[in-house]
Amino acid sequence: MLEHPLNVAVIFCKGGLERCAVVVNAFMRYNAISATDDSVEDRFSMQRFSERYLGPPSYKRYLGYFSSLLSGRISVNSEPIFLHNITLTYFEPVNVFLKIYERLLPVYQSRTV
Structure with missing residues (x-):
């Protein structure tokens, strides 16, 4: 079923290729945990695209948090957070x-400062 020719995803973002690279990288991290087999060519091309366009360090930090959540190294805090x-x-x-x-x-x- 996964190899069906209609199983295609198109990623488009008005914000540029950096945001698309975040989505591709997050998918790769999720896929590494949940999927069984991928073609080496697909994985390599997604990795290459992600490395080329990923962008600022904050995007990489976000993806690290995402991986940690997927793997169970960290969990979402359910306690309320108060902004003082x-x-x-x-x-x-x-x-x-x-x-x-x-x-x-x-x-x-707030009022305009």
């Missing part, structure tokens, strides 16, 4: 404001 203070330093004072979300709902919005 936010400090902004070294920014240009051009219409900066903060918006804080809780479960995808905005719970706070």
Whole structure:
């Protein structure tokens, strides 16, 4: 069933190839844990694409967290996190404001600084 010719994924992102590389790399990490067999050519081409376009260190750090979650080395903390203070330093004072979300709902919005 996995080798069916209609099993094709197309990844498109307006943000550029770096974001696509994150998706491809995350898929490769997930696939390494859950899948059985892949062709060497497919794995090599995905790896090469990912290495070429992955982007800033924050993307690589995110993928490391993702791998750790998949492998069970870390788990999601179910305890609530309380935000007590936010400090902004070294920014240009051009219409900066903060918006804080809780479960995808905005719970706070500051005035423009």
